Amino acid sequence: MVSFSTGVGTMRFLILLIGIFIFYLLLKNYFRNLQRQDRPIRPPAAENMVRCAQCGVNVPQTEAFFSRGEYFCSDEHRKQHQH
Numbered sequence: 764m765v766s767f768s769t770g771v772g773t774m775r776f777l778i779l780l781i782g783i784f785i786f787y788l789l790l791k792n793y794f795r796n797l798q799r800q801d802r803p804i805r806p807p808a809a810e811n812m813v814r815c816a817q818c819g820v821n822v823p824q825t826e827a828f829f830s831r832g833e834y835f836c837s838d839e840h841r842k843q844h845q846h
């Protein structure tokens with residue numbers, strides 16, 4: 764009888780452990796999905812694209828370097844164009 768009740772206690776403990784483990788996996792998966800959803804909030808296509816005056820590469824206007832009426836993909840190209 765004693766060994767039987769101990770067995771039930773162990774079973775409950777195991778079920779609790781499995782429950783916590785499943786909960787942990789779900790939580791991990793949930794946060795991973797949240798991070799994935801964060802990325803497409805700023806789609807590159809929706810941004811205003813500008814062309815680098817030095818190399819001709821298209822870059823988002825927010826990431827472009829603007830100087831003397833022209834856009835550049837990098838600060839380096841902005842300096843190269845001025846020299």
Ligand SMILES: [Zn+2]
Nearest residue numbers: 815818836840
């Ligand atoms: Zn460039």
